[in-house]
Amino acid sequence: xxxxxxxxxxxxxxxxxxxxxxxxxxxxxxxxxxxxxxxxxxxxxxxxxxxxxxxxxxxxxxxxxxxxxxxxxxxxxxxxxxxxxxxxxxxxxxxxxxxxxxxxxxxxxxxxxxxxxxxxxxxxxxxxxxxxxxxxxxxxxxxxxxxxxxxxxxxxxxxxxxxxxxxxxxxxxxxxxxxxxxxxxxxxxxxxxxxxxxxxxxxxxxxxxxxxxxxxxxxxxxxxxxxxxxxxxxxxxxxxxxxxxxxxxxxxxxxxxxxxxxxxxxxxxxxxxxxxxxxxxxxxxxxxxxxxxxxxxxxxxxxxxxxxxxxxxxxxxxxxxxxxxxxxxxxxxxxxxxxxxxxxxxxxxxxxxxxxxxxxxxxxxxxxxxxxxxxxxxxxxxxxxxxxxxxxxxxxxxxxxxxxxxxxxxxxxxxxxxxxxxxxxxxxxxxxxxxxxxxxxxxxxxxxxxxxxxxxxxxxxxxxxxxxxxxxxxxxxxxxxxxxx
Numbered sequence: 202x203x204x205x206x207x208x209x210x211x212x213x214x215x216x217x218x219x220x221x222x223x224x225x226x227x228x229x230x231x232x233x234x235x236x237x238x239x240x241x242x243x244x245x246x247x248x249x250x251x252x253x254x255x256x257x258x259x260x261x262x263x264x265x266x267x268x269x270x271x272x273x274x275x276x277x278x279x280x281x282x283x284x285x286x287x288x289x290x291x292x293x294x295x296x297x298x299x300x301x302x303x304x305x306x307x308x309x310x311x312x313x314x315x316x317x318x319x320x321x322x323x324x325x326x327x328x329x330x331x332x333x334x335x336x337x338x339x340x341x342x343x344x345x346x347x348x349x350x351x352x353x354x355x356x357x358x359x360x361x362x363x364x365x366x367x368x369x370x371x372x373x374x375x376x377x378x379x380x381x382x383x384x385x386x387x388x389x390x391x392x393x394x395x396x397x398x399x400x401x402x403x404x405x406x407x408x409x410x411x412x413x414x415x416x417x418x419x420x421x422x423x424x425x426x427x428x429x430x431x432x433x434x435x436x437x438x439x440x441x442x443x444x445x446x447x448x449x450x451x452x453x454x455x456x457x458x459x460x461x462x463x464x465x466x467x468x469x470x471x472x473x474x475x476x477x478x479x480x481x482x483x484x485x486x487x488x489x490x491x492x493x494x495x496x497x498x499x500x501x502x503x504x505x506x507x508x509x510x511x512x513x514x515x516x517x518x519x520x521x522x523x524x525x526x527x528x529x530x531x532x533x534x535x536x537x538x539x540x541x542x543x544x545x546x547x548x549x550x551x552x553x554x555x556x557x558x559x560x561x562x563x564x565x566x567x568x569x570x571x572x573x574x575x576x577x578x579x580x581x582x583x584x585x586x587x588x589x590x591x592x593x594x595x596x597x598x599x600x601x602x603x604x605x606x607x608x609x610x611x612x613x614x615x616x617x618x619x620x621x622x623x624x625x626x627x628x629x630x631x632x633x634x635x636x637x638x639x640x641x642x643x644x645x646x647x648x649x650x651x652x653x654x655x656x657x658x659x660x661x662x663x664x665x666x667x668x669x670x671x672x673x674x675x676x677x678x679x680x681x682x683x684x685x686x
Contacts, residue, residue, distance in 0.1 A: 225588065427504075552676045
């Protein structure tokens with residue numbers, strides 16, 4: 202649609218996608234943040250030059266919202282307005298550059314993006330930390346695109362450090378729905394499998410939708426030291442990062458015949474169980490409650506996580522031009538939904554139990570149309586009742602859950618931006634209703650764990666990172682003891 206502003210100027214308008222409309226509502230005002238560490242000091246002039254030549258090629262980064270928040274309007278972008286390079290006094294940094302960076306990024310979460318221009322900005326901090334010479338921070342409103350879209354944009358702007366002429370686009374394919382061995386069997390066995398699988402699919406979908414309805418109406422997670430209150434989204438958010446071994450994750454994955462997502466879910470459950478047990482133990486000590494064993498966890502604890510699901514028919518990364526194509530199977534935008542995962546919060550004597558539980562849970566959730574139906578229902582509500590009602594339906598179950606988890610595959614080789622090698626990439630979010638978000642991203646043979654926390658609820662997030670590392674080590678050791686590695 203074109204709107205004539207004057208005789209000389211014609212402005213292109215494009216409607217927002219359903220999920221983008223939801224993210225424009227005050228109840229779901231989410232912002233994506235990507236933190237990158239560079240191996241060299243960063244030259245701001247190089248970034249400005251790159252943006253001047255490329256930002257106009259991407260419609261979402263060169264458009265602003267219309268007054269009613271329903272359309273994108275093309276604008277001329279002044280990139281200097283979107284890039285901040287603060288002059289930092291060395292005395293402000295002190296001895297710990299990482300603390301300065303963490304404080305700076307946390308302050309950003311209290312400053313809203315300017316809605317009179319495109320909803321993104323970048324900050325360059327030439328501050329030395331333990332694992333980087335400089336840190337870059339990219340903020341973009343979630344209505345611009347989901348994690349896969351933003352990572353695709355980043356890949357389009359970078360290249361392999363070892364091969365500057367090529368970009369690093371990881372490959373990713375969906376698993377076969379029918380077991381490979383069954384494909385070679387006769388029609389009768391395949392028919393039995395299809396009938397059984399379809400029956401379970403329908404049943405699982407019905408159960409999941411009923412549980413979702415209950416969560417919207419009344420089913421709330423148990424109040425634990427990890428569950429925030431209603432004001433969490435308005436509090437400053439702090440971000441913490443830890444690098445764990447991707448090789449160890451793959452070893453466990455192959456030994457247990459599971460996926461990387463299954464392993465990460467098992468590690469997360471084990472780590473949060475250890476953390477909560479410690480917090481409850483300290484609470485018992487403060488209250489003078491004596492226990493004879495080391496298990497301080499309450500019984501019948503309801504702890505659930507929202508898990509993001511990519512709804513694109515082609516889940517692999519594509520060149521940015523392909524994602525922007527109208528009929529692309531891997532389109533740019535917010536083409537995702539979520540499922541609800543019940544977490545097993547308990548102390549297990551055998552760490553492999555967490556992995557078995559996560560594998561069973563994920564297998565069950567994959568065999569359901571829950572995610573697709575949630576996206577469809579939100580689209581219908583948006584058309585019939587408007588963005589406010591759709592945002593309420595999206596946000597209500599999220600508020601009643603304890604945490605959210607996601608995993609994004611990243612480049613398998615180190616990448617650089619205009620001659621600046623990138624040491625790590627840590628994506629996350631803020632503005633959500635939870636006190637804890639857990640993001641994983643693989644990069645250059647490593648798995649990067651990112652936590653977004655409300656420090657008023659979780660004062661010791663570094664302990665969660667330690668528990669993640671320790672849980673992974675215990676799982677690997679348990680497999681080694683049994684000769685399974």
